[in-house]
Amino acid sequence: MGAIVSVILVLLGIIVVGLSGLPGLLGARTSMIGQRGAMALGVVGSALGLAGVGWFWATGDGEPLSLPTSLPGGVVRVAIDGLSAIFVAPVFVISALGGVYGLGYWRQTEHPRDGRKLRFFYGLMSAAMGLVVIAGDGVVFLIGWEIMALAAFFLVTTEDDQEEVRVAGWIYLAAAHVATLCLFGVFALLHSAGGTFAWVRLEPGGVTRPMATAIFTLALLGFGLKAGMMPLHIWLPSAHAIAPSHVSAMMSGVILKMGIYGLVRVTSLFSNPPVAWGVVVLALGAISGVLGVAFAIGQHDLKRLLAYHSIENIGIILMGLGLALIGRSLGRADWVALGLAGALLHVWNHSLFKALLFLSAGSVVHATHTREMDQLGGLSRTMPWTALAFLTGAVAICGLPPLNGFVSEFLIYVGLFGTLGTGAGPSFLGASFAAPALALIGALAAACFAKAFGVVFLGTARTRRAVHADESPATMLVPMFALVGCCAVIGLMPFLVAPTLERGIAAWAPELATTTRLCALAPLGWISVMGLVLLGLLLLASLALGSLVKLGTAATGPVWGCGYAAPTARIQYTASSFAATLVGMFRWVLLPRVKRSRYLPLFPGRAAYHGHVPDVVLDDVVLPAFRLGGWIFSWFRVFQRGSIQMYVFYIFLALVLLLLWR
Amino acid sequence: METIARDAAHVLFALGFPPLLLGVIGKTKAFFAGRVGPPVLQPYYDLIKLFQKGSVIGGTTTWVFRAGPAAGLATAALASLFIPLAGAAAPVSFAGDLVLFAYLLGLGRFFTALAALDTGSPFEGMGAAREVTFACLAEPAFFLGLLVLAKLTGSLSMGGMLGGSLAAHWSTAGASLALVLLSWFIVLLAENSRIPFDDPNTHLELTMIHEVMVLDHSGPAFGMILYGAAIKLFVFSALVARVAFSAGLGSAWLAWPVFVVGMLLIAVVVGVVESVMARLRLLHVPTLLVAACLLSAFGVVLLAR
Numbered sequence: 001m002g003a004i005v006s007v008i009l010v011l012l013g014i015i016v017v018g019l020s021g022l023p024g025l026l027g028a029r030t031s032m033i034g035q036r037g038a039m040a041l042g043v044v045g046s047a048l049g050l051a052g053v054g055w056f057w058a059t060g061d062g063e064p065l066s067l068p069t070s071l072p073g074g075v076v077r078v079a080i081d082g083l084s085a086i087f088v089a090p091v092f093v094i095s096a097l098g099g100v101y102g103l104g105y106w107r108q109t110e111h112p113r114d115g116r117k118l119r120f121f122y123g124l125m126s127a128a129m130g131l132v133v134i135a136g137d138g139v140v141f142l143i144g145w146e147i148m149a150l151a152a153f154f155l156v157t158t159e160d161d162q163e164e165v166r167v168a169g170w171i172y173l174a175a176a177h178v179a180t181l182c183l184f185g186v187f188a189l190l191h192s193a194g195g196t197f198a199w200v201r202l203e204p205g206g207v208t209r210p211m212a213t214a215i216f217t218l219a220l221l222g223f224g225l226k227a228g229m230m231p232l233h234i235w236l237p238s239a240h241a242i243a244p245s246h247v248s249a250m251m252s253g254v255i256l257k258m259g260i261y262g263l264v265r266v267t268s269l270f271s272n273p274p275v276a277w278g279v280v281v282l283a284l285g286a287i288s289g290v291l292g293v294a295f296a297i298g299q300h301d302l303k304r305l306l307a308y309h310s311i312e313n314i315g316i317i318l319m320g321l322g323l324a325l326i327g328r329s330l331g332r333a334d335w336v337a338l339g340l341a342g343a344l345l346h347v348w349n350h351s352l353f354k355a356l357l358f359l360s361a362g363s364v365v366h367a368t369h370t371r372e373m374d375q376l377g378g379l380s381r382t383m384p385w386t387a388l389a390f391l392t393g394a395v396a397i398c399g400l401p402p403l404n405g406f407v408s409e410f411l412i413y414v415g416l417f418g419t420l421g422t423g424a425g426p427s428f429l430g431a432s433f434a435a436p437a438l439a440l441i442g443a444l445a446a447a448c449f450a451k452a453f454g455v456v457f458l459g460t461a462r463t464r465r466a467v468h469a470d471e472s473p474a475t476m477l478v479p480m481f482a483l484v485g486c487c488a489v490i491g492l493m494p495f496l497v498a499p500t501l502e503r504g505i506a507a508w509a510p511e512l513a514t515t516t517r518l519c520a521l522a523p524l525g526w527i528s529v530m531g532l533v534l535l536g537l538l539l540l541a542s543l544a545l546g547s548l549v550k551l552g553t554a555a556t557g558p559v560w561g562c563g564y565a566a567p568t569a570r571i572q573y574t575a576s577s578f579a580a581t582l583v584g585m586f587r588w589v590l591l592p593r594v595k596r597s598r599y600l601p602l603f604p605g606r607a608a609y610h611g612h613v614p615d616v617v618l619d620d621v622v623l624p625a626f627r628l629g630g631w632i633f634s635w636f637r638v639f640q641r642g643s644i645q646m647y648v649f650y651i652f653l654a655l656v657l658l659l660l661w662r
Numbered sequence: 663m664e665t666i667a668r669d670a671a672h673v674l675f676a677l678g679f680p681p682l683l684l685g686v687i688g689k690t691k692a693f694f695a696g697r698v699g700p701p702v703l704q705p706y707y708d709l710i711k712l713f714q715k716g717s718v719i720g721g722t723t724t725w726v727f728r729a730g731p732a733a734g735l736a737t738a739a740l741a742s743l744f745i746p747l748a749g750a751a752a753p754v755s756f757a758g759d760l761v762l763f764a765y766l767l768g769l770g771r772f773f774t775a776l777a778a779l780d781t782g783s784p785f786e787g788m789g790a791a792r793e794v795t796f797a798c799l800a801e802p803a804f805f806l807g808l809l810v811l812a813k814l815t816g817s818l819s820m821g822g823m824l825g826g827s828l829a830a831h832w833s834t835a836g837a838s839l840a841l842v843l844l845s846w847f848i849v850l851l852a853e854n855s856r857i858p859f860d861d862p863n864t865h866l867e868l869t870m871i872h873e874v875m876v877l878d879h880s881g882p883a884f885g886m887i888l889y890g891a892a893i894k895l896f897v898f899s900a901l902v903a904r905v906a907f908s909a910g911l912g913s914a915w916l917a918w919p920v921f922v923v924g925m926l927l928i929a930v931v932v933g934v935v936e937s938v939m940a941r942l943r944l945l946h947v948p949t950l951l952v953a954a955c956l957l958s959a960f961g962v963v964l965l966a967r
Contacts, residue, residue, distance in 0.1 A: 378782070380724050391726075400769045401762060414758040420813045429966050432809055436802040436955070439764065443801040446772050447794035454779030454790065460722050523756040530740070530754070530762060534769075537740055541732035541886070548882035549728075553716030559723075559781040560877045562867050573779070573787025581795045585948055 006056035006080050007065045010088060010134055013049025017042055017095060018127025021120030029112040038119040039099045042126070046096035049130060053085050053092070057500060064136050077136025077198055082503030083268070086344050087261045088133045090351035093486075094253045095126035097355070097479035098246035104475035105362055106244055118158050118244065125151035125250065132258055138187035138197040145183065145258070149176040152255060155247045156239045168238035171618070175225055175235035179259075182222030186266065189215045199265065204272045212270060216277055219266040220284075227259025229318065230288035233311045234618040237295075240307035241371065245362020248303060249355035252310045257347050260317055264343075267325060268508045275329040279430070282322025286437040289315030293444040294586040297451070297579045298613025301371045302361050305452055306354065309397060312441060313350040317343045319434055320412045323419070324508070326431055333512040334521055338415030340508055341501040341518055346408035348497070349490065353396035353405060356483040360390035363476055364456060367469040373452065373575040378461040382469045387457045389480040394449040396487045399442045402531030404490035407524070413438060414522050444582070451578040460569045492531045495524040576611045583613060591616050669753040676742040680896035681705035681889070683929040690933025705892065712885030720781045720878045730777020731876075731883045734890035737770035742893055744820040745900045748911060748921035755821035760808050763820055764801065767853070767894065771797055774887075778875035785867045789874035792944070796859065796871070799951035800852045806958030807842040807849075811905075813965050814838070824904035829912045841961035843905050848954035850898040850932075852947075854891065857936040859947055869941065899928045 020041035024034025056062055064079030080088070099122070108115040128151060131144030153176065157169035187197060193207045193215070194200045202212075221232070228236040236256075240248045263281075267273060292311030299305040320343030327335025363386040364379060365371055380387035396403035416435040421427025461467040471477075490497060498518045505512075519525065561567040583592050595610040614620075639650070685702035692699020701707075720727065744763045746752040775790035811823040814831045832839055852859045855872035867874050876887050903924040904911065910920035942950060 378722070380726065380780075395769070395772070398768070398772065399765065400772060401765055406762075406765060410758060410761050413761045414818060417758070417760075417809070417812050417818050420809065429813075429962075432813075433959075433962070435809060436805040436959075439801040439805040440798060442765070442768065443794075443798040446768055447798055450772060450775040450779065450790060450794050454776055454787070458724070458726060458776065458780040459782030459787075522758060526754075526756040526759070527762070534736070534740055534766070537736035538729075538733060541736040542729065545728055545732050545882055545886060548713055548885075549717050549719075552714065552881055554881075555716070555718045556721050557718045559720035559783040560785070561783055562785055567783075569782070571784045572782050573784055573791060578787065578791045581791065581944075581948075582798065585795075 004061075004063045004065055006052045006059075006061055007063070007078055007134065009052025009055060010049050010080060010130065011052075011065070011078060013045045013047070013052060013092060014127045014130040014134075016045030016048060017092070017123050017130070018045075020045060020099075020123035021116070022123075024108075024116050024119055027116070029116075030109055032108050034116060035103060035108045035119065038123065039103055042099035042123060043096045045127075046092035049092040050089065052080070053089050056080050056085050057503070060503070066136075071139050075137075076140055078131075078134045078140065079136040080134050082500075082505070082507030083261070083264060083344075084133045086347065086500060086504045087257060088130055090257065090348060091126055091129045091133065091254050094250055094351055094355045095122075097482055098122070098249055098359075101246045101249075101359055101362070101476050101479040102244075104473040105246060105366055114158050114160075118155065118247070121151040121154040122247065122250070125155060125255075129254060129258055133261055136198055138190065142180070142183060142187065146180060148255065148258065149173075149180065152176070152251065156243045156251075158244055158247070159242070162242075164238075165242045168235075168242050172235040172239045175232075179222045179225035182218045182225070183262070185218045186215055186222060189218070190266075190269075194269075199269065201271060202269050207270075209274075212274075215266065216270075216273075219263060220280070223259040223262035223266070224284075225259070227256050227263070227314050227318075228311050229259075229284055229314055230291050230311055231617045231621075233288075233292070234615065234622050236311065237304050237307040237615060240310065240358075241301055241304040245303070245358050245365060248306075248362070249358035252307065252358060253351040253355040256310055256314055257351065260314065260321075260343075260347060263318075264321060264340075264508065267321070271328075271509075271511055273325055273329055275326060275428075278322045278325030278327075278329055280322070281318050281325055282431060282434055285315045285318030285320075285322050286434050287315070288312065288318060289441040290437060290444070291589060293441055293448060294582075294590060295613060295615070297444065297448045297586075298583045298590050298592060300373050300575045300612075302364065302373050302376075302452065302456060303358070303371050305373075305448070306357050306361060309357075309445065309448070310350070310354060312445065313346065313354065313397070316409065316412065316438070316441065317346045317350070319343075319438065320346060320408075320415070323412065323415045323431060323434075326419070326428055327415075328509055328512070330428065331512075332418075333509075335415050335418055336509050336512055337502075337505055337518060337521055338411050338418065340505050341498075341522075342408050342411035342415060344501055344504045345411060345490075345494075345497060346405075349396065349404040349408050349487070352483050352486045352490070353393045353403075356389060356480060356487065357393040357397065359476070359480050359483070360386050360393060363389075363472040363480070364469075366472055366476070368465045370465055373455045375463045376456045376461070376466045377459045377463075377569060377572065378457070378466060379469055380457040382466075383457075383471045385471060385477050386480070387453075389477070389484055390457065391453055392484045392487060394453050396491070398446040398449055400446070401527075402488075402491050402534050404487045404494075407491060407494040407527060409438065409442065410527065411522050447582060448579075451575055455573075455575045455578065459572045462569045462572065492535075493528055495519060495528060498524060576609075580611075583611075589616065591620070668751075672743070672747055672753050675747060676893065676896065677739065679925070680892035681709060683895055683899060683925065684892050686926055686929035687933040687936065690930050691937050694934070694937035705888070709885050709889055712888065713882050715881040715885075717879075717881030717883060719880075720783075722782045723780050723878075726773075727777050727780040727878075728883065730774045730780075731879060731886035731890065733773035734770045735886045735893070737766045738890045738893040738897065741766045742897050742900075745897055746821050746824055746904065747900060748917040751825065752819075752821040755819045757818040759819045759821075760812075760823070764804060767897075768797070768801070770890065770894075774875060777879070781878045783878065785874050786877055788868075789871055789877075792871045793875060796852055796947055796951060799948055799955065800849045803845050803849050803951065803954040803958055806955060806962060807846050810835075810838050810842045810958065810961040810965060813962070824901070824908075826908075826912050828905065828908040832909065835965060838961040838964045839905060841957045841964070843902065845954045845957040845961070846898075846902050846905065847931075848950060848957075850895075850902055850928075851935065852951060852954075853898055854895045856932055858939050858942040858950070861941045864941070869944075896925075899925050902928055 323339030
């Protein structure tokens with residue numbers, strides 16, 4: 001009986017979280033009781049779920065739970081293994097923290113119209129994601145997947161009185177359904193190959209090459225759409241930007257990872273994948289990474305910028321997965337371990353720091369009511385805690401030491417350098433070119449976050465909105481600093497998570513598991529030591545500087561403006577000007593739209609400049625294609641007569657034709 | 663005991679030697695200009711003077727403004743521990759430390775740029791934008807060079823890659839190493855804001871990169887920036903010296919003289935480049951950095967057999 005404790009606890013957690021928003025629906029529109037109750041239920045449910053995950057990590061007991069039902073497949077299976085445990089933990093953590101954050105950010109008393117709806121679907125979506133990850137077969141998986149996709153739609157369209165929100169929600173819904181359609185194909189093919197809907201390993205001889213390729217391609221499309229892999233990311237930037245910030249944190253931090261989970265799970269079923277799979281995933285990862293961050297640099301909407309960074313980080317995760325796939329094809333256990341450990345750890349890290357960044361951005365939006373970076377500035381004086389939280393998230397997402405983003409990128413780097421053939425066994429030189437790509441991604445991300453943090457939080461306030469910003473309440477700051485703490489712990493003590501990652505690797509590639517000890521492949525102890533030394537040196541240098549400044553005379557004066565005596569806040573470098581050179585370097589793909597007034601020769605009048613980086617894939621490919629499709633299908637209106645008799649006649653004709661056929 | 667003494671010597675040398683490189687560059691440039699120039703030890707006097715001075719702090723700034731110089735110095739000093747100097751192993755060496763090395767310098771650059779943006783001055787914003795932009799192209803060039811060294815030596819630590827075994831590869835893979843050497847020299851010039859990327863002595867803020875970022879730092883803070891920059895120059899020069907003079911660095915007796923002379927020679931070459939070239943137009947800077955990336959990339963391709 002004790003054997004299924006972890007699954008039962010996680011299931012209980014999922015049920016409690018899923019129902020957390022329900023009692024509040026019956027509450028009054030202007031009362032906070034429902035919201036506090038939903039928050040408490042969410043936290044309790046998450047604690048139960050995390051207890052289940054913790055039990056699994058402590059005992060390694062992941063016995064599945066099977067219930068006979070009348071659904072297709074006959075039996076409903078839920079199970080927890082090394083992979084599900086890694087993906088289910090962030091669901092509970094981010095969901096609970098987001099719920100607490102909502103107490104300050106989306107108060108029922110301030111949002112009487114949509115607050116109850118938001119909390120109901122928030123709980124439902126979190127629970128559905130838990131279900132997706134612990135699903136033991138395709139039927140449960142697809143049920144969870146659909147609930148998640150639909151609940152997310154209602155969350156994205158929380159403020160459905162705005163047109164921008166409805167458009168973004170519509171695009172999201174279309175993309176989500178295309179993804180689901182692909183997944184139906186994946187599970188149908190898996191059923192025909194393995195004879196069951198359950199996750200079973202496909203033996204090398206048991207599945208033909210075209211079948212395997214079809215499964216992989218459909219999974220890449222369906223899960224890639226959900227994960228926001230370039231160029232399937234079209235729904236992502238707008239949906240993340242317009243959703244309430246704790247929902248954005250959930251979407252970017254956790255929902256995207258469901259796509260990654262699906263891809264990791266499906267690829268785990270093939271014990272000898274072709275090398276081409278790994279190469280394709282690695283290349284797509286590098287493309288997503290570089291282009292995601294390139295698009296991010298061109299943005300001037302703070303949350304949209306963060307959304308494009310999600311695409312970049314999904315790219316980094318895919319690079320790790322691609323390396324692991326190549327390693328599995330060539331039988332290199334060390335590449336599998338480093339690549340997959342890097343990918344899985346980056347899944348966690350991205351959940352943490354991206355949620356942190358979205359919550360901090362939400363704090364800015366809450367205080368200033370704008371997402372336009374060029375309207376802000378100087379917030380580090382009025383909102384010091386939010387600034388510190390955002391800065392921590394920025395350092396982490398750029399992969400800089402001593403925070404968590406560095407650790408996962410480090411693992412992937414070491415793995416990629418390994419493909420040069422430095423150890424025994426086969427080498428794969430081509431894959432090593434991903435290492436400079438990762439370096440490019442890192443440097444571009446640092447440039448982008450220097451811009452974002454600098455323009456929003458440093459300098460002086462550009463508009464009145466920024467002048468009058470107030471620091472957010474403790475209900476919003478506490479979740480943010482909980483995430484700061486998580487980022488610091490993983491960054492400074494990465495060896496703590498190594499056993500968890502090893503369980504994940506063992507679940508993904510059981511045939512290689514015996515030979516992999518992560519700490520032996522990557523010196524996590526050294527990273528920990530160097531991180532602490534770095535912190536110590538930074539502190540020492542700051543103290544030295546402080547005391548040297550105190551020893552001399554320190555005066556306060558105006559900053560140097562090249563001798564210009566009356567500087568205003570408007571002469572500061574803006575987000576667009578900061579990014580101009582980089583946008584120029586990538587203009588072959590970003591296709592920036594610039595409107596500027598012509599220079600007039602002698603007496604120039606008012607001048608204006610407007611630069612914008614649209615989403616190329618959405619605006620120039622997908623929407624025109626859909627418009628063309630709509631035009632073609634409009635020809636079928638001839639049949640749409642609007643009279644019921646005609647439609648019944650069509651049915652009659654169809655029946656007759658079917659009867660005549662054969 | 664011997665290790666401790668060796669590491670202590672490494673730290674002392676890495677902290678004491680760097681300003682001399684700036685002095686040598688200055689002297690070389692003075693020679694080309696037909697001047698006597700300041701004494702070679704002038705950078706040391708400058709640092710001592712700056713650390714004793716009072717400071718003027720911009721009224722709009724916050725703690726980030728002071729974090730920039732501190733982070734620049736701390737990260738450069740820590741990064742210097744990964745590079746083996748003369749024959750001896752580096753004090754800190756583990757598989758994959760090359761990533762930490764590059765990202766430490768990235769952290770320093772990130773905070774220097776933020777400190778510049780903290781002033782709200784348009785010029786410093788401009789400098790910060792240029793600094794982070796050009797770093798985006800220098801970083802891949804550096805990593806492509808690392809790929810060549812990792813492939814040749816089979817090691818994933820800076821100490822192992824730049825260590826004794828490199829000398830033997832000059833005869834077998836000399837072309838690749840020469841390409842990396844050239845590429846890394848360009849990266850050295852870019853990362854340390856030398857001509858043709860940036861003119862440290864220009865008088866016009868509009869054309870500067872690094873100097874314009876630190877316009878508002880004064881006194882001890884500016885001293886820290888100068889010192890951090892000198893250590894960074896030392897670190898990159900040591901990288902180039904280890905590749906270029908790996909033959910001489912193998913023997914126990916010659917190692918230190920070869921290393922010191924090699925470092926001074928690199929400083930002279932930087933000075934010569936600064937004297938005979940003009941600064942590139944900013945629009946052409948990315949082109950040169952892309953060329954550096956391609957040089958190293960060809961170095962990798964040459965090794966693919």
